[in-house]
Amino acid sequence: MNIIRLLRPEHYTKNLFVFLPVFFSGRILDVQALLSGATAFAAFSLAASSVYCFNDIYDREADSAHPAKRNRPLASGAVSVKTAWAVAAACFLLSMAVVFCLFNGETRYALLAIVLSYYALNVAYSVWLKAFAIIDVVIVSVGFVLRVWAGGVAVGIQPSEWIVIMTFLLALFLAFAKRRDDVIRYENTGVSHRANTVRYNTEFMNQIITVIAAIVMVAYIMYTLSPDVIERLGSRYVYFTSVFVLMGITRYLQVTIVDSKSGSPEKILLRDRFIQCCIAGWIGTFLVIVYL
Numbered sequence: 001m002n003i004i005r006l007l008r009p010e011h012y013t014k015n016l017f018v019f020l021p022v023f024f025s026g027r028i029l030d031v032q033a034l035l036s037g038a039t040a041f042a043a044f045s046l047a048a049s050s051v052y053c054f055n056d057i058y059d060r061e062a063d064s065a066h067p068a069k070r071n072r073p074l075a076s077g078a079v080s081v082k083t084a085w086a087v088a089a090a091c092f093l094l095s096m097a098v099v100f101c102l103f104n105g106e107t108r109y110a111l112l113a114i115v116l117s118y119y120a121l122n123v124a125y126s127v128w129l130k131a132f133a134i135i136d137v138v139i140v141s142v143g144f145v146l147r148v149w150a151g152g153v154a155v156g157i158q159p160s161e162w163i164v165i166m167t168f169l170l171a172l173f174l175a176f177a178k179r180r181d182d183v184i185r186y187e188n189t190g191v192s193h194r195a196n197t198v199r200y201n202t203e204f205m206n207q208i209i210t211v212i213a214a215i216v217m218v219a220y221i222m223y224t225l226s227p228d229v230i231e232r233l234g235s236r237y238v239y240f241t242s243v244f245v246l247m248g249i250t251r252y253l254q255v256t257i258v259d260s261k262s263g264s265p266e267k268i269l270l271r272d273r274f275i276q277c278c279i280a281g282w283i284g285t286f287l288v289i290v291y292l
Contacts, residue, residue, distance in 0.1 A: 002073040007049040015044045018151030033155045040154035046095035053088035055126040110153045118146045133199035141171035162223040173212045177262040180205040248278035
């Protein structure tokens with residue numbers, strides 16, 4: 001059980017972004033495309049678990065002083081460092097094996113390059129780059145863009161500029177909202193568990209989160225009204241899905257600013273019924289408009 005906790009499978013929801021190119025291209029009912037996307041999802045999930053192990057090894061002393069992270073397997077001593085290194089290496093090798101064995105040609109090497117870039121970027125983030133305010137959230141957001149690119153490469157779809165832009169903006173919004181939780185804790189206790197937390201404050205976080213949320217909403221509406229999108233999807237009514245996007249982001253703002261519970265986007269996604277209904281409504285409406 002502790003090994004499973006070390007892998008953080010609840011974070012695999014982030015890797016669902018690999019399916020965005022398939023969904024937005026109108027090929028969600030294509031079995032082969034879904035299988036290719038699922039393979040990329042598996043490769044990214046294994047690589048992510050390896051990164052989580054490395055991060056927990058590197059941060060185990062700092063995590064032991066954190067009110068929530070101290071319960072992690074390494075910080076609590078439930079899993080040894082030696083075991084964590086072994087698990088990290090196994091996950092990384094399995095990730096490479098999935099890509100190398102289940103893809104071929106240019107697709108294989110393009111995916112290897114993307115997954116390795118993701119891995120290198122996140123190792124650099126764990127060791128050094130997360131100490132720099134703003135840069136830290138940008139790196140997290142780039143990781144989501146790499147997931148989208150991986151999904152596109154796996155299926156043979158070129159992700160549109162709109163998908164890349166909206167993915168980056170949405171990830172930036174979620175990352176800043178998550179950082180806000182650390183800022184609130186720092187302002188209440190005077191204890192900083194991140195080196196860059198002192199470079200943020202509540203006023204800044206509220207403003208930047210609100211601004212990015214507004215940009216995400218406008219970008220999505222512009223996407224649904226784009227002539228290229230209307231032509232590619234064969235429908236003028238994609239803008240109807242904007243209702244659920246606006247509601248979902250507004251709800252997330254409420255959870256972040258009013259409830260101050262944005263520390264774990266994964267838990268919000270898995271537990272908040274309002275946001276789940278918004279996502280279901282968005283997917284359902286999109287499916288009806290585009291696929292029926």
